[in-house]
Amino acid sequence: MKPAEHGIRNEGSEFYIYTPSKTALRTFLHPLRAGFFHYEAGYRQERSSFDSFLIMAIRSGSFDVVSKFGESPQHASAGDFVLVDCYAHHSYSTSEDSDVLWLHFDGPTARAYYELIHERLGTVFSLREPGYAITQLTKIYETFHMAARISEPLMAKYITDILTEFALGADDAASAPTGGGAAAASAAGGGASGLAARRGPHAIESVLAYIANHLSEPLTVAELAGLVYMSEYHFIRVFKKETGYTPYAYVLDARMHAAKYRLINSDISLRQLCEECGFTDTSSFCAAFKRKNGLSPMEFRKQSEIRQN
Secondary structure, three states, rough: OOOOOOOEEHHHHHHHHEOOOHHHHHHHEEEEEEEEEOOOOOOOEEEOOOOEEEEEEEEOOEEEEEOOOOOOOOEEEEEEEEEOOOOOOEEEEOOOOOOOOEEEEEEEOOOHHHHHHHHHHHHHHHOOHHHHHHHHHHHHHHHOOOOOOOOHHHHHHHHHHHHHHHHHHOOOOOOOOOOOOHHHHHHHHOOOOOOOOOOOOOHHHHHHHHHHHOOOOOOOHHHHHHHHHOOHHHHHHHHHHHHHHHHHHHHHHHHHHHHHHHHHOOOOOOHHHHHHHHOOOOHHHHHHHHHOOEEEEEEHHHHHHHOOO
């Protein structure tokens, strides 16, 4: 997806939204959103809560980050990492053009990792050898960017690897600021070319990757089943067993996640939001959104704006 936020250059910036299976929610560290953004000088984001943890790898430029309401900003320069508890009030801004590779994640052990790392390193820190953490973060981004099969255990491993590097940095009293590391992923349009369209143990993971990259399309059960050469009946049964959702429920949930992100982080119209997230018309979207969230989309956006101000 292309960002629709003010202060983010559209060209070269991409992000992806992932809806984890119920198994992943119970078991793994899991990605929720991943992206690479070209921020423009003057960009600022402030939220009261965003229900995730955020890793930022500052590839160029700099950011000022406030991880707790009332605290002084911490300055992150090129080569630094940022780890934020987005469940708490937080903000980040830049006074210069900056490139950032980022990941929103969560999971059963996410808070324990965060508290360990934050206690010893704070919100902004550098690693003596940042290359491995950057490589694993790039692998997560590239998996979505290339529309590759998404293995939730493998995603969990990548996130664990990154957090373990941070924890090791926390134990290294001699750790000194360094730049460098693997270059951030370049951004280009994704497609379905990487989809493993065949039966096998990873068939559903491939479908999840396809869904994440094609939310604006109809995504019928027949289409999804055809991608992995299954009958619709067999596909529905296997999909429910692997994810805990029916295909219809999963696609609707993924679209709702994407819609909530757009409502909070952009001012695009409902019509454009529906087109990007795969809803057929604004009236049915508004009705479905209110059933699920207890608020209309505009009430949700307004409430989010109030919390951020």
